[in-house]
Amino acid sequence: GAARGWVPSWSDDDGAARARAVFAAAFGKADPGPGDEPSGDHPGEVDVWAAPGRVNLIGEHTDYNAGLCLPIALPHRTYVALRPRTDSVVRLASAQAPGETWTTTLDDVAPGTVAGWGSYVVGVAWALRGHLVAQGADPAAITGFDAAVDSSVPFGAGLSSSAALECSVAVALDDVAGLGLAATDGGRATLAAASIRAENEIAGAPTGGMDQSASLRAQAGQALLLDCRPGLDPVESAEQVPFDLDAVGLALLVVDTRAEHQLVDGQYAARRATCEDAARTLGLDSLRELADDVATRDDPAGALDVALEKLPDDVARRRVRHVVTEIGRVRDLVALLRDGRPDAVGPLMNASHASLRDDYEVSSVELDVAVDAARVAGALGARMTGGGFGGSAIALVRTDQVEAVADAVRTAFEREGLGAPGFLLATPSAPAERVA
Ligand code: ADP
Ligand code: MG
Numbered sequence: 001g002a003a004r005g006w007v008p009s010w011s012d013d014d015g016a017a018r019a020r021a022v023f024a025a026a027f028g029k030a031d032p033g034p035g036d037e038p039s040g041d042h043p044g045e046v047d048v049w050a051a052p053g054r055v056n057l058i059g060e061h062t063d064y065n066a067g068l069c070l071p072i073a074l075p076h077r078t079y080v081a082l083r084p085r086t087d088s089v090v091r092l093a094s095a096q097a098p099g100e101t102w103t104t105t106l107d108d109v110a111p112g113t114v115a116g117w118g119s120y121v122v123g124v125a126w127a128l129r130g131h132l133v134a135q136g137a138d139p140a141a142i143t144g145f146d147a148a149v150d151s152s153v154p155f156g157a158g159l160s161s162s163a164a165l166e167c168s169v170a171v172a173l174d175d176v177a178g179l180g181l182a183a184t185d186g187g188r189a190t191l192a193a194a195s196i197r198a199e200n201e202i203a204g205a206p207t208g209g210m211d212q213s214a215s216l217r218a219q220a221g222q223a224l225l226l227d228c229r230p231g232l233d234p235v236e237s238a239e240q241v242p243f244d245l246d247a248v249g250l251a252l253l254v255v256d257t258r259a260e261h262q263l264v265d266g267q268y269a270a271r272r273a274t275c276e277d278a279a280r281t282l283g284l285d286s287l288r289e290l291a292d293d294v295a296t297r298d299d300p301a302g303a304l305d306v307a308l309e310k311l312p313d314d315v316a317r318r319r320v321r322h323v324v325t326e327i328g329r330v331r332d333l334v335a336l337l338r339d340g341r342p343d344a345v346g347p348l349m350n351a352s353h354a355s356l357r358d359d360y361e362v363s364s365v366e367l368d369v370a371v372d373a374a375r376v377a378g379a380l381g382a383r384m385t386g387g388g389f390g391g392s393a394i395a396l397v398r399t400d401q402v403e404a405v406a407d408a409v410r411t412a413f414e415r416e417g418l419g420a421p422g423f424l425l426a427t428p429s430a431p432a433e434r435v436a
C-alpha cells in the first residue's frame with residue numbers, strides 16, 4: 001500500500017494482471033477462462049508489455065545544450081495490455097483515466113488533430129508508421145489496436161510517466177507488427193526516436209529525449225550516460241555505466257514533493273533561450289563546446305571565467321556557469337562510478353543542487369527542504385532532479401538509513417507547512433519489454 005507516502009513498484013505479474021483487468025472491463029474478455037488453454041496464441045488472451053519511468057542522477061538542463069545526462073530506469077513501470085485490430089481504429093482505457101474510453105482512427109492522427117492522454121499512445125503508432133514510410137516499408141503494418149493501461153509511475157512527479165506510457169506502447173507495437181526493433185540497442189534507439197516524436201509533435205510537449213532513451217535503453221544495475229549532441233550516431237550516444245547500489249549497501253531515495261508550480265513552461269523556454277543566446281554571443285553552436293573546451297584546460301575555472309566575461313549580464317553568466325559546470329559534474333560522477341566508488345558521488349550531487357538553486361534558479365521551497373532534511377539525516381548527497389519548480393528530489397542513502405531519512409523529510413515538510421511528500425526507492429531497473 002501507500003503507507004506513510006511510500007509508492008511501491010509492482011511485480012510484472014501484478015502489473016500484467018492489472019492491465020488485463022482494465023482491458024477486460026473496457027473491451028471484454030482478456031484472460032483465458034478456467035477451462036481454456038493458457039497459451040499466448042489463445043484468442044481470448046491479450047499480451048502485456050511494460051516500460052519504466054526514470055530518474056536522472058545528474059546532468060540537469062544540459063540536454064538542450066548538447067550536453068550529458070545520466071538517468072536510470074525505475075522499478076516503477078507502466079503496463080499495457082494490447083491487442084491488434086484488423087482495421088485502424090484505436091480504443092484506449094487507463095486505470096489512471098477511469099470511466100473513459102479514448103477512441104480515434106489511426107489514419108486521422110497528425111500534429112494538432114488529437115488531444116488528451118491518448119495522444120501519447122497514438123502518437124507512437126503515427127511515428128512508427130512514419131518510420132516505416134521512411135524505410136520504404138508498408139506503414140499499414142501498424143494497424144489499429146485496443147489497449148489498456150495501468151501504471152505504478154506517479155503522474156507529473158518528474159519521473160516520466162509520459163515516456164513510460166509511450167515506450168510501453170512502442171515495444172508493444174514493435175512486437176505485434178513484427179518489426180523486431182526492440183531486439184537490438186540500435187532498434188531501441190529508433191523506438192525512442194518514435195516516442196520522442198509522439199511526445200513533441202502529437203502530444204505537443206516540447207521535451208528533450210532523455211526520458212524515452214532511459215525507458216528503452218537503460219539496463220538493470222546500470223546508469224545510462226547520454227550524450228545529447230545532435231547528429232551523433234544514436235547507438236554511440238548512449239553508454240552503460242555500472243550503478244549497482246545494492247552491492248555497496250546504498251539506496252537511492254526519491255522524494256516526490258507533490259508540488260506543482262505555475263509558469264513552468266515559460267521558465268523552461270526562458271532558460272533555453274538564454275543558453276542559445278549565450279552560445280551565439282560566444283560564437284559557438286552550443287554550450288557543450290564551451291564545456292568541452294574548458295575541460296581540456298589546466299585551469300578550467302579560470303578558463304570558464306574568461307568566457308563568462310564576454311556575456312552581457314549576470315543572469316546569462318550564471319545560467320552558462322550552471323550548464324558548463326554541470327556537464328563537468330556528469331563526467332566526474334561517471335568517472336567515480338567506473339572506478340567502483342558510488343559512495344563517493346554525494347558531494348557532486350550536492351554541488352549540482354546548489355548550482356540549480358543559485359545559478360540556474362529552478363529549485364523550489366519543497367525541493368530545498370527535501371534536500372536539506374535528507375542531508376541533515378545522513379544522506380551522502382541530495383539534489384533536485386528533473387526540470388525543477390516542483391517534481392522530485394533524490395538522496396543517496398545507506399540502506400539502513402532509508403526510513404530515518406524519509407521520516408526526517410516528512411517531518412521537515414510538516415514543520416514548513418508543506419503537503420505530505422511521496423517516497424520511492426529507485427533501484428536501477430530493466431528497460432521496456434514484454435512481460436506476459
Ligand atoms: P511526467 O512525465 O513527469 O509524469 P507529464 O506531464 O510529462 O509528467 O506526463 C503526464 C501525462 O501523461 C498525464 O497527464 C497523462 O496525459 C499521460 N499519462 C501518463 N501515464 C498515463 C497513464 N498510465 N494513463 C493515462 N495517461 C497517462
Ligand atoms: Mg513527461
